[in-house]
Amino acid sequence: MTEARRLSLILLVALAALVAVAVGPFLLDTYSVNVLTRSLLYAAVALTVDLLWGFLGILTFGQSVFFACGAYAAGLVFTHMDFSGSNALVALGLGVGGALLTAAIVGWLAFWHGASALYASVITLVLPIVATQLLYSGGTFTGSSSGLSGFTSFDLSVEAWFWLAGSFLVVVTTLAFVFVKSDAGRLLVAIRENEQRCKYLGLDTSRLKIVVYLVCAVVAALAGYLYAGYAMVVAPELASFVFGTELVIWTALGGRGTLLGPVFGALIVDYESAQLSGSYPFVWQLIIGVVFVLVIVAFPRGLLPVVFDIPRRLLGWLRPRAARAAVTLSTLDLAETQGVEPGNGPALAVSGVAKRFGSLTVLDAIDFEARAGELVSLVGPNGAGKTTLMRCIADGAERSAGAIVVNGYDIGRKPPEACVALGVGRKFQMANVFETLTVAECLQIARARHARPSLWRRARDLPLPKAAMHVIATTGLDRQLATPAHLLSHGMKQALELSMVLALEPRVLLLDEPTAGLTKTERMQIGSILIDLTRKQGLCVLLVEHDLDFVREISSRVIVLHQGRIVLDGSVEDVVASELVKQVYAGSGHAGIAHETASPDRGSAEAVSSAKREMPV
Amino acid sequence: MSTMLEAALNVRGLSSGYAGAVVVREVNLSIAPGEILAVLGKNGMGKSTLLKAVMGFLPKMSGSVSLGGSEVTRLSPHRVARLGVGYVAQEKALFQDMTVEENLRLAVRRPDFEAALAEVEASFPFLLQRLKQRAGTLSGGEQKMLLMARSLATGAKLLLVDEITEGLQPSVIDRLAGVIRSARERHGTTMLLVEQHLPFALAVADCWAVLDRGEVAETGMASEPDAGRRVLKHMSV
Numbered sequence: 001m002t003e004a005r006r007l008s009l010i011l012l013v014a015l016a017a018l019v020a021v022a023v024g025p026f027l028l029d030t031y032s033v034n035v036l037t038r039s040l041l042y043a044a045v046a047l048t049v050d051l052l053w054g055f056l057g058i059l060t061f062g063q064s065v066f067f068a069c070g071a072y073a074a075g076l077v078f079t080h081m082d083f084s085g086s087n088a089l090v091a092l093g094l095g096v097g098g099a100l101l102t103a104a105i106v107g108w109l110a111f112w113h114g115a116s117a118l119y120a121s122v123i124t125l126v127l128p129i130v131a132t133q134l135l136y137s138g139g140t141f142t143g144s145s146s147g148l149s150g151f152t153s154f155d156l157s158v159e160a161w162f163w164l165a166g167s168f169l170v171v172v173t174t175l176a177f178v179f180v181k182s183d184a185g186r187l188l189v190a191i192r193e194n195e196q197r198c199k200y201l202g203l204d205t206s207r208l209k210i211v212v213y214l215v216c217a218v219v220a221a222l223a224g225y226l227y228a229g230y231a232m233v234v235a236p237e238l239a240s241f242v243f244g245t246e247l248v249i250w251t252a253l254g255g256r257g258t259l260l261g262p263v264f265g266a267l268i269v270d271y272e273s274a275q276l277s278g279s280y281p282f283v284w285q286l287i288i289g290v291v292f293v294l295v296i297v298a299f300p301r302g303l304l305p306v307v308f309d310i311p312r313r314l315l316g317w318l319r320p321r322a323a324r325a326a327v328t329l330s331t332l333d334l335a336e337t338q339g340v341e342p343g344n345g346p347a348l349a350v351s352g353v354a355k356r357f358g359s360l361t362v363l364d365a366i367d368f369e370a371r372a373g374e375l376v377s378l379v380g381p382n383g384a385g386k387t388t389l390m391r392c393i394a395d396g397a398e399r400s401a402g403a404i405v406v407n408g409y410d411i412g413r414k415p416p417e418a419c420v421a422l423g424v425g426r427k428f429q430m431a432n433v434f435e436t437l438t439v440a441e442c443l444q445i446a447r448a449r450h451a452r453p454s455l456w457r458r459a460r461d462l463p464l465p466k467a468a469m470h471v472i473a474t475t476g477l478d479r480q481l482a483t484p485a486h487l488l489s490h491g492m493k494q495a496l497e498l499s500m501v502l503a504l505e506p507r508v509l510l511l512d513e514p515t516a517g518l519t520k521t522e523r524m525q526i527g528s529i530l531i532d533l534t535r536k537q538g539l540c541v542l543l544v545e546h547d548l549d550f551v552r553e554i555s556s557r558v559i560v561l562h563q564g565r566i567v568l569d570g571s572v573e574d575v576v577a578s579e580l581v582k583q584v585y586a587g588s589g590h591a592g593i594a595h596e597t598a599s600p601d602r603g604s605a606e607a608v609s610s611a612k613r614e615m616p617v
Numbered sequence: 618m619s620t621m622l623e624a625a626l627n628v629r630g631l632s633s634g635y636a637g638a639v640v641v642r643e644v645n646l647s648i649a650p651g652e653i654l655a656v657l658g659k660n661g662m663g664k665s666t667l668l669k670a671v672m673g674f675l676p677k678m679s680g681s682v683s684l685g686g687s688e689v690t691r692l693s694p695h696r697v698a699r700l701g702v703g704y705v706a707q708e709k710a711l712f713q714d715m716t717v718e719e720n721l722r723l724a725v726r727r728p729d730f731e732a733a734l735a736e737v738e739a740s741f742p743f744l745l746q747r748l749k750q751r752a753g754t755l756s757g758g759e760q761k762m763l764l765m766a767r768s769l770a771t772g773a774k775l776l777l778v779d780e781i782t783e784g785l786q787p788s789v790i791d792r793l794a795g796v797i798r799s800a801r802e803r804h805g806t807t808m809l810l811v812e813q814h815l816p817f818a819l820a821v822a823d824c825w826a827v828l829d830r831g832e833v834a835e836t837g838m839a840s841e842p843d844a845g846r847r848v849l850k851h852m853s854v
Binding site: 034062380381382383384430431487489512513516517518519520521522546548585586 | 662787
């Protein structure tokens, strides 16, 4: 399906929904139209809960507060200043502005660098409690527990309000749908999935989360504003934790992460509540509770996915087509590359760096410089501090003492995403990718820093730097572009992460055992790509590796770490010849293994040693 | 490969994989009690998938798995583990926020923890000095050593080990070879090692099998003179 066809299909569905909204009042009785108007507005708020929870992974109980913010802005202005056209605009401005301000403060508190998802949820839980208390203590100004009523509002018919609320919902849902299916929308999933990897791909995830949170607050405030205009009554319950939780329940019932599920969940539950709560005021809450528990147990993904699954299973409709890469890769022209310009002086200067955990010193007095075009291997026993040193170079907050200068810039206490901007690229020891995203999507996210993803379109073409393309072609990843990363073998994940880091076009490349899990042939091919990167493109590579043969073949220099200190810094020959290295690292050499296999006939020993020549040891 | 009736592990016609993708096809393998089998092969050929299917983490599309003659094909992973099978996974196998000791205590179900500590002393004694350290703060290689020590300390009768040498320094790999052999001598532990490290695998194992696109392509004894060459033939293409 082409991009234009995909978008026009969405538009067509949106138009059909608008037609349904238009004819609604002619088919329904006045009571239902009245109730549904409220439900339509609630559904728009549930949609924001789904964006935050289903896509970004932030369970929020506080969206009610932003709804109340819009509603109370209208209530307060129309009560205390009378209704007029200009006052209506003032109220709208106050509602949206208040929601933005609150969301900015809450977002900053909840999503600052290092805050956990649980912490964010607790903050959103506290928010409605504080807000209702403020409304209660507002005396005659806020109407305290009885709220505000009896103010004049827009003079619109019941049908007109229905149309207004319905169109609002359709527009917001369509925009949200287009957004989450776009390249930028996939970033939300990537952040939920693996925020750490996002940061190390140079994305300021805290800021992205706050921006999405602000937009969701504005949508909720607009819905609240419409609600007050039509209901002509506002009460503290609108801001309450109970309403905030109901929104979460509707989202879970409908199917989180589906957008349409929560919309229908809100519409159906709220509409039915109004219909049935009159006849069964107490039993109704019980029924809703039981249904909720049943759905969560039987269909953890919510109802919408089940509804779509039935025709799929029974009739073979809407069967997902065989996975096909929607994206084609191409090699980026050299002129288009956007890596950081190499600075003067060393690419990487580490001076006096130490890292302590309490009384335990992991790194001490680390001093070295590495120039552009150098491939420095870091070897040393397990636990010598190699990975810790990598971490200190890629995240300014990590080290306990010392300074690190990348491309002439001191990294100070900068977070990982700022270090990426200085030209640092880090590949983790354990393959660190986006497990539920496909190979192509992982690569797109890796390029997001350079090629700003579209808010509404999906790119069909993904230009990648030559080095990344090399790794992809060498390991055969290009044949698995549509495969979700969690189905890749361990070695393929390593290759994927390496290409993602190379897609960043780093100047200083930190590789923590990049070829673990790859075969000898693949290792050697990756090795030649690394040599090419350093010699021809002038990268500075710092490599942690246990395979001394591999180290010997590709390094221009070797640093040996032992118990947190540099014990040797020299040429490959120096290190290989060093008694110290033999003692602390290579141990008995590999004689132990060869010896144990040596069986009576000499052929066996030869077989193993020939295997040794071919295989990394 | 042994064809004994009471094989410690007997896999017959096993096919498994993920939704919509068969990764392991019609695999037949059997390991005699106390025998060590190395499963080799390139990346993505189904080695890890095979272990996950045997443990019961992945559905079996066809075939059967039995342990010492008792059928476990339909058992869930915790039941397979209770029958004395230890699984040393490739990643995320330690409780990162718990100490080394807590990691050991959780895995070791037998009453005398002292005996388990003695096993750790026999394998990687440095861990005894780190009992109070959080496992997540061990280095990558140290975590691998803890993982292996923990599995050996549980007294499992059958160990399924997924690429344990990855990220280990050469001298530790040497040591590991000795540790594994000695555990087998003393307790008769049966093992299935998935490996990329050919010299290590051939040094430790009694027999080997190469997986190619999910199927057993070739098998042999590790002591055969041309074993290395025959395995490499499948690895280098």
